[in-house]
Amino acid sequence: MKRKFLFTMLLAGGFCAAQAQEKAKPEDTEVYTPVPPEVKPGKKCGEAPSDAIVLFDGSNLDQWVMTDNRDKPAEWLVNKGILTVNKKTGNIETKKSFTNYQLHIEWRVPANITGTGQGRGNSGVFLASIGKGDAGYELQVLDSYNNKTYTNGQAGSIYKQSVPLANPTLKPGEWNTYDVIWTAPVFGSDGALTSPAKVTVIFNGVVVQNGYELKGPTQYIGQAAYRQAHGPSPIKLQAHGDKSEPLSFRNIWVREM
Numbered sequence: 266m267k268r269k270f271l272f273t274m275l276l277a278g279g280f281c282a283a284q285a286q287e288k289a290k291p292e293d294t295e296v297y298t299p300v301p302p303e304v305k306p307g308k309k310c311g312e313a314p315s316d317a318i319v320l321f322d323g324s325n326l327d328q329w330v331m332t333d334n335r336d337k338p339a340e341w342l343v344n345k346g347i348l349t350v351n352k353k354t355g356n357i358e359t360k361k362s363f364t365n366y367q368l369h370i371e372w373r374v375p376a377n378i379t380g381t382g383q384g385r386g387n388s389g390v391f392l393a394s395i396g397k398g399d400a401g402y403e404l405q406v407l408d409s410y411n412n413k414t415y416t417n418g419q420a421g422s423i424y425k426q427s428v429p430l431a432n433p434t435l436k437p438g439e440w441n442t443y444d445v446i447w448t449a450p451v452f453g454s455d456g457a458l459t460s461p462a463k464v465t466v467i468f469n470g471v472v473v474q475n476g477y478e479l480k481g482p483t484q485y486i487g488q489a490a491y492r493q494a495h496g497p498s499p500i501k502l503q504a505h506g507d508k509s510e511p512l513s514f515r516n517i518w519v520r521e522m
Contacts, residue, residue, distance in 0.1 A: 311369060311442065313518040320359060320500070321348055321517040332356035332501055333397045341504075350388060350511035352504045358394045362497035367520040368392070368445040373513050374408040376438030380509040382414040383407065386437070388512055389424065391501035392447045392464060395482060395493075401501055402462060403483040404443065406512065409434040421466060421473035424483050429466075429473035440515070442469055450479070452494035461491070 305315035313319050320328045323346030329339035332355060339357040342349040374386030386408035391401035402423070409420035409432055416422070420441070421429030435441050444467040451460040461481075466474035481489035502514065 311371070311516060313369070313516075314520065317369075317518040317520050318361070319518045321514065323347065323515060326357070328359055328361070329357045330360055332358045332394060335360075341502075347513045347515050348517075349513045350502075350504050352506050352511055354504065356391075356394075356398070356501055356503050358391070358499040358501035360499070362499050363393075363447075363519065363521060364449045364497045365522045366447050367522060368443070368447065368500065368517075369519075370445075370517045371440050371442050371515050372406055373440045373515075374437045375510040375512070378408055378437045378509050380507060381412065383418060384507040385412050385509055386512050387503075387505040387507045387509075389501075389503035389505070390443065390445075391483075391503065392445065393449060393462070393482075393495075393498035394501035395495045395498050399483065399485070399503060401482055401498070402464075402479055403503070404445065404464070404466060406503070408437055408512075410436045421468045423464065423474060423477060423479060425485065426480055426483070426489055427474060427477045429468065430475065431468075431471050431473055433469040433471040433473070435469065443467070449497070450491065450495075452491075456494040458491045458494075 307313055326339040326341065326343060326348070331337040331339060340354040341351045341357055370390060372388070378386050388406040389403040390406060391403050394401040405418060405420055405422045405424045407414070407418070407420045416428045417425055419429065419432065420434045421432070446465040448463040450458060450462040453459045462479040464474050464477050464479065465472070479489070481491040483489065500519065
């Protein structure tokens with residue numbers, strides 16, 4: 266009897282649902298608010314859209330400071346629209362801090378690059394700089410064109426955490442592109458992590474990180490972990506200090522989300 270009753274109830278429920286669906290109208294599921302803001306895309310692929318903050322347009326470093334002394338203007342080299350690492354001065358980072366954002370950045374290792382492994386065009390884009398030096402969450406920059414190294418340290422990796430899904434690195438002398446969607450970690454009022462950082466990276470048009478949840482800030486030695494709470498943070502570029510010729514950047518912009 267119980268089975269028969271349950272079956273009858275299921276049939277009745279299905280019949281009611283079908284009747285409700287028949288009475289439904291298309292406009293029942295149409296929404297008109299909120300209205301998305303209009304954004305004009307760049308005229309060419311990779312150009313900054315109308316609502317972007319341009320971090321480097323080839324003319325100056327007004328949006329950047331030295332990481333280890335934020336009162337000091339960035340001291341990397343700008344020439345002919347290109348920003349080149351100055352390994353003598355250290356890392357640079359944005360004056361402005363960000364939470365969630367879309368980032369576009371292009372980078373190139375010299376055609377005459379030398380060295381092997383991690384000593385070949387090494388740099389990094391720290392998606393959130395949370396202290397001096399190399400503290401933060403690093404998206405690795407490296408010449409990974411016919412250059413063997415540990416796979417969670419090659420171009421497109423979340424350094425020492427996540428191996429890229431592919432290796433689309435172009436040969437030395439050609440410009441590579443990162444398009445990044447960054448979701449910052451969230452911490453509670455007690456400082457405990459409530460939501461980890463997430464990142465999607467498109468490298469030269471190829472998805473290499475797909476919504477990866479970071480285990481914490483980058484650790485060169487040991488396992489990554491969230492050890493301290495933080496809020497909005499600058500974006501940082503690394504002067505790694507290897508002996509090969511320094512690499513360059515151009516066309517850097519960000520959209521807050």
